[in-house]
Amino acid sequence: MRVNILLYIIIKSFSLIIFKLIFRLKIIGSKNIPKTGSFVIVANHSSLLDGFVLVSSVKPKVTFMSAAYLFKMPFVGNILRGVGAIPVQGKGSDIELIKKAMKVLQAGGVLGIFPEGRITNGKDSFSAKAGAAYLALKADVPIIPMAIKGANKVLPLGAKFPKLNKIEVKIGKSISCLKKIKPNKKILEDTVNSYMKEIH
DSSP: OOOOHHHHHHHHHHHHHHHHHTSOOEEEOGGGSOSSSOEEEEEOOOSTTHHHHHHHHOSSOEEEEEEGGGGGSHHHHHHHHHTTOEEEOOSSOOHHHHHHHHHHHHTTOEEEEOTTOSOOTTOOOOOOOSHHHHHHHHHTOOEEEEEEESHHHHSOTTOSSOOOOOOEEEEOOOBOOGGGSOOOHHHHHHHHHHHHHHHO
């Protein structure tokens, strides 16, 4: 997985400027981002802008997972590959996907995941699947919950052009209790969801 660091910095810087100046991006809870070490960011997914909002909202470089069909788009696909995004095929277990995600975390990197697995019809709500929690548990790293609000109004699902609207990002407290609970799918999902509800 080759990463064009210069391209990543350019895209992140340009996105941050646009979000701040035009969409009045407000970031709450930056103090909850660990200063060192690996971690997994989990966020709701209500707009195609979410990946750009996510990487613009935190200082560390983020390797995020993105739907595989986006990699087939001429311009978007080139950007995703350039910044080292990991393609997600959809349903089912993907051993290669898990290996790539674990490699990022074991190398001290930051992984960005939208656990819902798809854009949720423009809603700001959140309902996690257990995949992100399993990865964090296996790599022994904390999860940082992130709520992205307003991006769905800037670029709703199916829209061709953005609209003016404020975007707000809330970063919650670290979820580092996963080792203390039984690694049951429902319990893991409920744990992540409970932390997400605190910032929604």
